[in-house]
Amino acid sequence: MLLYTTMPMEIVLENLEKEYEFKELDMGNSKLVIEQTGINTGRIVRLISSDPQDYLNPKFTPGNTISFNIK
Amino acid sequence: MLSYANFRNASLLPDTEQDKSSNQATLNAINQLGQLELPKPESNFHSLSIVGQIEGHIVLPPQNKTTKYEHIIPQLVAIEQNPNIEGLLVILNTVGGDVEAGLAIAEIIVSMSKPTVSLVLGGGHSIGVPIAVASDYSFIAETATMTIHPIRLTGLVIGVPQTYEYLDKMQDRVIRFVIEHSKIEESVFRDLMFSTGKLARDIGTVLVGSDAVDYGLIDEVGGVGHAVRKLQELIKQRAQNNI
Numbered sequence: 001m002l003l004y005t006t007m008p009m010e011i012v013l014e015n016l017e018k019e020y021e022f023k024e025l026d027m028g029n030s031k032l033v034i035e036q037t038g039i040n041t042g043r044i045v046r047l048i049s050s051d052p053q054d055y056l057n058p059k060f061t062p063g064n065t066i067s068f069n070i071k
Numbered sequence: 072m073l074s075y076a077n078f079r080n081a082s083l084l085p086d087t088e089q090d091k092s093s094n095q096a097t098l099n100a101i102n103q104l105g106q107l108e109l110p111k112p113e114s115n116f117h118s119l120s121i122v123g124q125i126e127g128h129i130v131l132p133p134q135n136k137t138t139k140y141e142h143i144i145p146q147l148v149a150i151e152q153n154p155n156i157e158g159l160l161v162i163l164n165t166v167g168g169d170v171e172a173g174l175a176i177a178e179i180i181v182s183m184s185k186p187t188v189s190l191v192l193g194g195g196h197s198i199g200v201p202i203a204v205a206s207d208y209s210f211i212a213e214t215a216t217m218t219i220h221p222i223r224l225t226g227l228v229i230g231v232p233q234t235y236e237y238l239d240k241m242q243d244r245v246i247r248f249v250i251e252h253s254k255i256e257e258s259v260f261r262d263l264m265f266s267t268g269k270l271a272r273d274i275g276t277v278l279v280g281s282d283a284v285d286y287g288l289i290d291e292v293g294g295v296g297h298a299v300r301k302l303q304e305l306i307k308q309r310a311q312n313n314i
Contacts, residue, residue: 001129004198005167006218009225015132052149062142
């Protein structure tokens, strides 16, 4: 990783060792990587889709909280 | 470390919930104010903000505000492909970030066939510089700043000549991109990058608003009004050329 930034590295990289546990939601045509915050709620970390228009959907913006249903 | 669990056949709830709540909001507006929601005017361009750290191949700790390249890149593809979107406005307020991710975003913006205008507000530092110059026309706010400084290596550094050569190569990628897509001369840009005595305890230069324009890095000093007007102008020009 080569960072080119004006911010001091010790501030940027503080707590880098923190462990994350992500879950993947299979939505048919796309996948959502989420960080679970409740039984059926989570925060979107990443969208994985091959349809570029999905990325313009504000619902799928990383950081959004969503509730989901597991069938 | 990341660990994944897989949920198959999941579906999102907010679809119905959000619809319900937006219906509710409309009802409330009618009840309380006696008026309907304002109609949303359709925009013919999209605006993309590049803020905080540009996140690269490693997820940055949560105290950083980040722009995620894996989301921005397909968005740019969608903007290029969608026939209803005629232009792109890039708004920058970034402190820099990953060299690879920043250059990837900049390269996509350069290669877009639709008109692009960038506006540096607040700051467009380090790797924000190539992104700012990547668009067809660039603006900088009067008080906005751009810091140009050498790239530093982080983490374990092996003290061999190859380390220096590698760093120099990475730096040249950034420099070449900037000089090719702006009016600044290579020698001037290198002088700014390696000048001493302008930054406390560091090498480099801070360019404020009109300085960036004087050096030829940015096209014009202006705000959001100028940027939108220029973008509409470029869109109109493109439409005329296509006929």
